[in-house]
Amino acid sequence: MSQLIVHAGDFTFHARFEEQLAPKTCAAFRRAMPFDSQFIHVRWSGEGVWMPLGDLDFGVGFENHTSYPAPGQIILYPGGISETEILLAYGGVHFASKVGQLAGNHFITLTSGLENLAALGKTVLWHGAQKVRFEEM
Template sequence: MSFIEIEFTGQQKTFRAELLDQTAPKTCEALRSMLAEPVVGASYHSIYSGQEFYVYCPPVDLPLENHVVWPKPGQIVYYYFPENMYAGMHVHKDRIQGDGAEIALWYGHGDLRVVSETGIRGNLFAEIVPEQLDDFYAAGDHVLAHGREDIIIRLAD
């Protein structure tokens, strides 16, 4: 098993997530390469899909694998936005230039039917370890209630 860590810098909390190598091998391989240097960015709370926040990351065009429509608490999904399609959506157009991507972190339940119907697909590639789910929910809810904070996503030792 291999893991990543998600650190909430404002709350000074760190969570571990297991990479799902069996069901999303290409995505996990790409994220390991991407996270050779930690991804650091502001958290943005979801507008459409539920109890989720995301952090922008380097874009890598990956094939669809382990797609999810009803994300559960603790699931982590990678989304890629081609420049002339979804990176132009109003929520992204002022934040990213060219192709874009995000790591979406679900602290509660989600509903991606509308997003999926538009053609946006995400790869479920990691899950928060079960013993940290309650604290992860509280940390995500804190982001919703108090606003953005920097998140660091890195490979775990």
């Protein structure tokens, strides 16, 4: 099982790839690591933070996809009717965009620091974009 560190704003989380459930997505994301971006607060989906990635193509389709990621689950929407994006749920999420409901590949799960998820979400909501970096341990 591959271990990751996710630095988001002032918070650090340990995580794991969901390699058995989303092997293609994990492999594609691993090739892009270390991965640096910014979290902004979701507009349509509820309690989540996301990285809009425009037309970035990870070269994957749908696998282990969900519209309802649980807190601490990270999903990748590979593009299609909306732009490519990565979303981290910190509370209740119904993944959607201005075109309606979407489904993203659950490919990373946070394994530590979950008690800081709500604080991260509220920081992004009230103080704006926060840098995020994904690194393999």
